[in-house]
Amino acid sequence: MKKVLITGGAGFIGSHVVRLFVNKYPEYQIYNLDALTYAGNLESLKDIEKAANYTFLKADINNSQAIEDLFMEFAFDNIIHLAAESHVDRSINDPMIFVKTNVIGTVNLLNAVRKFWGPNFDNNKRFYHISTDEVYGSLGTEGLFTEKTPYSPNSPYAASKASSDHFVRSYGETYNLPYVISNCSNNYGPNQFPEKLIPLFISNIIENKSLPLYGDGNYTRDWLFVIDHAKAIDLIFHKGLNKSTYNIGGFNEWKNLDLVKVLCEIMDVKLNRQKGASAKLITHIEDRPGHDKRYAIDATKINKELGWEPSVTFREGLEKTVDWYLENSEWMQNIVSGKYQKYHMD
Numbered sequence: 001m002k003k004v005l006i007t008g009g010a011g012f013i014g015s016h017v018v019r020l021f022v023n024k025y026p027e028y029q030i031y032n033l034d035a036l037t038y039a040g041n042l043e044s045l046k047d048i049e050k051a052a053n054y055t056f057l058k059a060d061i062n063n064s065q066a067i068e069d070l071f072m073e074f075a076f077d078n079i080i081h082l083a084a085e086s087h088v089d090r091s092i093n094d095p096m097i098f099v100k101t102n103v104i105g106t107v108n109l110l111n112a113v114r115k116f117w118g119p120n121f122d123n124n125k126r127f128y129h130i131s132t133d134e135v136y137g138s139l140g141t142e143g144l145f146t147e148k149t150p151y152s153p154n155s156p157y158a159a160s161k162a163s164s165d166h167f168v169r170s171y172g173e174t175y176n177l178p179y180v181i182s183n184c185s186n187n188y189g190p191n192q193f194p195e196k197l198i199p200l201f202i203s204n205i206i207e208n209k210s211l212p213l214y215g216d217g218n219y220t221r222d223w224l225f226v227i228d229h230a231k232a233i234d235l236i237f238h239k240g241l242n243k244s245t246y247n248i249g250g251f252n253e254w255k256n257l258d259l260v261k262v263l264c265e266i267m268d269v270k271l272n273r274q275k276g277a278s279a280k281l282i283t284h285i286e287d288r289p290g291h292d293k294r295y296a297i298d299a300t301k302i303n304k305e306l307g308w309e310p311s312v313t314f315r316e317g318l319e320k321t322v323d324w325y326l327e328n329s330e331w332m333q334n335i336v337s338g339k340y341q342k343y344h345m346d
């Protein structure tokens with residue numbers, strides 16, 4: 001029986017990973033550790049909260065003593081580390097919280113692992129660090145990020161994630177910690193906090209508010225449905241090679257403006273609005289400082305080594321996502337108003 005600690009399990013990607021592991025591996029104990037910051041939300045896990053193999057632990061990875069106490073109490077033997085500040089615009093306004101959570105928080109976890117699992121690490125134990133393709137910086141019109149692309153982060157968020165990746169690798173080299181890292185492209189799907197492009201624009205279209213597109217909108221991202229990311233994490237956790245890195249992406253590049261136009265078309269149909277009504281809301285605004293031009297992932301390694309590939313097309317994933325937000329308007333209202341946070345603080 002494994003005792004798997006999943007950090008950040010109340011967040012967007014984390015909640016999908018927790019659900020998949022709780023349902024697929026009833027023989028594992030799954031511990032969801034989350035600080036429940038603005039983007040964390042236990043409402044996303046209502047369907048599994050009473051499962052016998054699931055435990056929620058409220059703690060902040062910045063608090064090293066709290067982390068050690070939990071290691072002492074629960075003797076975790078595997079970690080999937082997703083807890084992170086993740087929004088680029090927030091990192092531009094306040095870089096320090098990104099240093100604290102993403103860098104120091106990760107090092108706190110690594111130190112706890114060293115203390116409780118070391119000095120002779122058993123290879124059945126594994127520290128799995130979830131990261132982003134943003135560590136590689138920006139591409140021109142050609143080429144793809146591979147696992148060998150040098151790191152060149154441009155935003156404070158990307159720099160904090162790059163730093164945490166380096167710390168994980170350094171613990172592998174210095175202390176022989178068994179680890180694996182994956183770097184994924186842009187995720188979308190149910191339960192994403194409406195500060196990110198897709199849920200923000202869905203929410204604004206519903207409310208007939210303008211759609212604030214940075215600059216000319218000719219920025220390119222590779223998009224992956226969050227459940228496909230969770231499935232990739234499952235495979236890498238179980239079968240990924242020790243001390244290696246996997247890039248995860250959908251081979252699904254879109255310029256922001258083109259993506260938003262497709263989203264607008266879908267929303268017009270779902271909301272019974274006149275064709276073109278949602279697109280009229282598109283408003284070009286001042287660009288994001290240091291805006292990375294293009295991200296595109298070469299996901300050949302994970303495909304060849306582990307047989308992973310996305311299971312839904314972008315159109316299917318977008319439709320599912322829009323349907324989820326239309327059916328869960330209360331979730332959206334509560335998370336935006338901060339109601340869930342107030343509830344967590346009570």
Ligand SMILES: Cc1cn([C@H]2C[C@H](O)[C@@H](COP(=O)(O)OP(=O)(O)O[C@H]3O[C@H](CO)[C@@H](O)[C@H](O)[C@H]3O)O2)c(=O)[nH]c1=O
Nearest residue numbers: 086087088132133134185186195196197212213214219256
């Ligand atoms: C929120 C927002 C975004 N954008 C643009 C900026 C980007 O080119 C694109 C996507 O923006 P975001 O949704 O903020 O995501 P991006 O900056 O690419 O970063 C995401 O994708 C990364 C993986 O590539 C993750 O590591 C990050 O945590 C995640 O936030 O849309 C707009 O034009 N207007 C907006 O209001």
